Amino acid sequence: MKLVVAIIKPFKLDDVRMALSDIGINGLTVYEVKGFGRQKGHTELYRGAEYVVDYIPKMKIEIAIEDEQVDAVVDAIIESARTGKIGDGKIFIMPLENAIRVRTSESGGSAL
Amino acid sequence: MKLVVAIIKPFKLDDVRMALSDIGINGLTVYEVKGFGRQKGHTELYRGAEYVVDYIPKMKIEIAIEDEQVDAVVDAIIESARTGKIGDGKIFIMPLENAIRVRTSESGGSAL
Amino acid sequence: MKLVVAIIKPFKLDDVRMALSDIGINGLTVYEVKGFGRQKGHTELYRGAEYVVDYIPKMKIEIAIEDEQVDAVVDAIIESARTGKIGDGKIFIMPLENAIRVRTSESGGSAL
Amino acid sequence: MDSGDTAWILTSTALVLFMTLPGLALFYGGLVRSKNVLSVLMQCFAITCISTIVWVVVGYSMAFGDGGSANDWIGGLSQAFLSGLSRESLNGSIPESVFSMFQLTFAIITPALIIGGFAERMRFSAILLFSTIWLLVVYLPVAHWVWGGGWLAQMGFLDFAGGTVVHITAGVGAVVTAMVIGNRKGFPKTAMMPHNMTMTVTGAGMLWVGWFGFNAGSALSAGGDAGMAMLVTHISAATGAFTWMMIEWIRFGKPSALGVVTGMVAGLGTITPASGYVGPMAALLIGFMAGNLCYFATMYLKQTLKIDDSLDVFPVHGIGGMLGTLSVGVFVASSLGGAGLAEGVTMIDQLGVQLVGVVSVLLWTALATWGILKLVSLIVDLRVDEESEIEGLDLSSHEEKGYNF
Amino acid sequence: MDSGDTAWILTSTALVLFMTLPGLALFYGGLVRSKNVLSVLMQCFAITCISTIVWVVVGYSMAFGDGGSANDWIGGLSQAFLSGLSRESLNGSIPESVFSMFQLTFAIITPALIIGGFAERMRFSAILLFSTIWLLVVYLPVAHWVWGGGWLAQMGFLDFAGGTVVHITAGVGAVVTAMVIGNRKGFPKTAMMPHNMTMTVTGAGMLWVGWFGFNAGSALSAGGDAGMAMLVTHISAATGAFTWMMIEWIRFGKPSALGVVTGMVAGLGTITPASGYVGPMAALLIGFMAGNLCYFATMYLKQTLKIDDSLDVFPVHGIGGMLGTLSVGVFVASSLGGAGLAEGVTMIDQLGVQLVGVVSVLLWTALATWGILKLVSLIVDLRVDEESEIEGLDLSSHEEKGYNF
């Protein structure tokens, strides 16, 4: 099993969810994060002084899947999250040793 | 070492913490996430239109432990977080290569 | 590749970022978490009753890097985040199988 | 008719409505957890609506109408639907419309105060039923007894702006309701911190300002009586707040914003019945006593008795109202800077009358509140189910969320 | 000069300004998404500034000055720059400075109400241009027609406190603007929930209180007329809110805070033109009708026509203003508890005049608003670009964020 972690632009979240849904992925977990990277943050003015807010709001999505789904999932995310501008984000693939469903104690693939 | 990641219902957090405490686990990190899965979110009305809020607030717990503690930890979480209803959540087991305590630079198991 | 995860005191975030910048790390993702550990939380009074708030606000930093950068990154974090008091936090090293840049579909080291 | 008096009572009416909307709504709303904030605001609004309708239909008449042979106990229905209230009709030096409207704002805030007793767990429909019946059975009769020429008025009972009519009835109503419906799930073990103290402090500021209309407006004219009422009101508020702050500072080393604003309300509630009768020095003392007594009452109820009068209505308003009503008996004396006892009345006489008033209103309110709750519980559950309480009333009762940042 | 009348209108002026700042600003600000909250607050402030300057320069004169031969349509410029307005000049029993200042607060809130139609997408510079011209072309002329001795006044058209002058013009202005600049991106598919209902409810409470100044202040004196106006205003607000709440309860099982406060505004807007002419029973009925009609108008506009009058200005203020203005024709009759029809005028006559007023103001406002928008769009884009809309106006137009918790 793998944990696919995607860091995307927040307003793309709905598109990504729909794209994942289309390939049969219905379970995932998301949360708000702040990203630092190449993309420059917006500036805020305060009493005439300009402060660059150097973090950018991003949305992080985590999807636990079987190994064979990885490519499809990655493709779906890239397709739906891409705007072509700097800051579109990253996808990280991490090993997942096991998954357990709390409600039923099922483990492995059937827990997803 | 392993990183045990549990996604649970927020109001179960205190129970889980106590259960973990009981088996000697005293370090962990938590944060709020939103889950999508089988469990349906609540609806909100706005001007007579019903919107399903399809994300559900969940609490994510991360516990770094030695390999031999995994089973006990998983059992403790299942026991304390289960309500038997859909949406009780998942536990993911991830490999952890090393852990370092910032204050002392200790690493490995003694850093936990 | 590795994912270096650091849990630090929030007011140290800027120092850590600068330290990482100095060794050439410019991409990272951060978010707020709550930690439970040895460090005791502050107390709050409410109508004369004292409640210990047992979670402590922490900042979590995630940095995806090539294997050979791990030591430098860990050192930079320790140096910049240490205050020497309990609660300075932890660094976790996790395996990362792949990284993909959404905008260009590049993968591996060049995606970072 | 005097246009200056009228101008001031029109203004006072606006000020007293402002105390409830948004003053009290914010004060209470900030004290509950964020999942219940809208339920509190909503209850304040809905009670305002209901009290208004009840007032127009029968309330004004029951409180201030002529009750004929039953006039000792209750006004009649001769002014139901505000019949007879025209553009020309007067009450003293102000139009009757203004008098009725001013009094209505008191009938609004009293049941709204009770919300603090049952916050975060009572069913919305039960609240509306309860408030309606409570107005009819408790508030309107007591208002008639004291201000409408009823038996307490005839005895010479003094309650300038509602220490008894408003604060004792609300405080007792709240604690009885809290006891009947039971504590919030988790009380007192779990910390149930105010979710937004800035909201509470905002509401507190509005209450302080609005209270000028409450007390100085109760003079029903714009002159020395109103001026003195405003002055003593302000002094007592400041002293009450300061006292509470110092107690916390001494006991815990850190004074809290919650403490300061609670002390302020204690000072205000306590001076209310006395505000038209006492002088500035008495106000200093009344505020100081209010800060002390209400502080210890709050701690005792919450920590010793463990009664979940959630937002402390009884220890602050109930105890404050009693303390203030009794203190009138003393500080009204002109020798103590007061407006003076009535001809031939001694301080002991007056204190006796005040005590009779306090005790009888306390007992009647407790009994009637208990009865009304039993009655309402035959029609609808008083309390939401446990799952709804955990989810929060905003979503479970109103399908809305307070904040979507 | 009467000091009591003056005291009340000074107070009313403060109350009506309070309706806009911060009342309406909060009411509207809470209803938008958090990325746009400051833009709404900022627009309310900026419009206040602009209206004030316009008023001083030409506005007061255009609305209330003598227009000579054009007086049927518009006041002249003889009082431009408030010339002739001295410390001694009077208007009835109050200083002219007070009259002018009171009326200015109406000229402030009217364009501010329109913000609700184009919220979350209109360009700031376009808003300022639009509001300035709209004041000159719509508000000031209509105010003159109705209150400044213009053609509607001469016909005997009755609009006590601005049901037509304020609410119809604002409602129509808002919906026309909404249609011209188009829906918000994502409307109506995406949920655009209020980001802070506690802010909206706070603003609602302030509107209720402030409206006492709006309606009872429009009596321009402190007496029975003002008292009755306040009473009926309050009754209609409560009934409107209660009605909307019950409709939601019946239809969806759960009454919402948003519903209650919207019903309140509907009740207030609708009683406005009638507040000086009708009695308490009529107020109950007007509030009830307002709650019903405005409710269904809101649903129809949002869900059937799918017009993104974002904060429902037209269905609440526009429809409410029309309903109220027409209902004056009926309830002014003394047989129905009203102040009485003018000598020799029948109810049918009066209704006819009211209808003429409503229709002509509606048409003029629609036409002129459309024209002004076309004109402004020649100078500057009406709408921000899509990226700015997604980012939110706070950052894209003002480089600021509402909250940094």
Add this chain to the structure above:
Amino acid sequence: MDSGDTAWILTSTALVLFMTLPGLALFYGGLVRSKNVLSVLMQCFAITCISTIVWVVVGYSMAFGDGGSANDWIGGLSQAFLSGLSRESLNGSIPESVFSMFQLTFAIITPALIIGGFAERMRFSAILLFSTIWLLVVYLPVAHWVWGGGWLAQMGFLDFAGGTVVHITAGVGAVVTAMVIGNRKGFPKTAMMPHNMTMTVTGAGMLWVGWFGFNAGSALSAGGDAGMAMLVTHISAATGAFTWMMIEWIRFGKPSALGVVTGMVAGLGTITPASGYVGPMAALLIGFMAGNLCYFATMYLKQTLKIDDSLDVFPVHGIGGMLGTLSVGVFVASSLGGAGLAEGVTMIDQLGVQLVGVVSVLLWTALATWGILKLVSLIVDLRVDEESEIEGLDLSSHEEKGYNF
């Protein structure tokens, strides 16, 4: 006694208290970081309490009592504990209780304004000590000089509603305190953004409305003087806000909500001393000058001098108060629409007197504030320790948090 005048000053008293609680508290509270919001609200409340107690005990007497041979400098103690103030005593056409209460609200807001200078770092106990002594040594004497028959009053110095007594003293007190206790950790490198601009804008709206009581109430009657004072106050507020907005727009391309509300306060503070003496055209000009001068003063202090007068009290209130006080000397002339110079006084004479007043109050305030701080620092540290500053004053000084969403 005139009931209309009394009604208006009762109302004005409520309005001025409203400026502090919750107006100023919210205005300031929104501008600090969220970890310090309660400390600011708490300081406003605590200072209100302290000022009230000081006022009752000696303050009223020191400011307005007869100082006998020292009357040039300070009132005596003959009215300590408000002795002699009865229900019947009058001040002009209003009860003395009303006069004293109205003036008290000024003694409350002045030390509260200073909070802005030392926000986010000063120790709570030091603040209370400092405020108490500062009232006794700065505010009460200066109020006596200008309004209580002291030496400036005798010279014919004009300060209608407190440009000098309130705003110069507060502004100077704030900047001196800021300099003595030093900048906040991280200033000016780190961005210290307002944590809740919606709170600040809410407070700003309340300040605008409340200021009507401040300035128009200072007429101490409800007539043409009050009316004109309200009108010019409003005009200057609008012009100040508009000017600041346009400067930001021109300089940075984006006008900010913070800018608009700061310009508003600048316009209000600046018109304050002049509000009873000048006409509408002068108000336009004064607001315009205020917007400009205070804007550049703010930028200069923050960015060039890098003095951490955290919420800009000196550049807005101090500079505004000076500008306004001096401008009285010019615009009071009846030829410029003003109320007219006193018999035999030329514009140059008056300007000279105004200058003497401004300079002497400035110097005395600076010197005394510095001395008081040194004195207080002997008793208790002025500043919290670094760790507490990082943690935030809410937790470290009050063991509470503003928000628990």
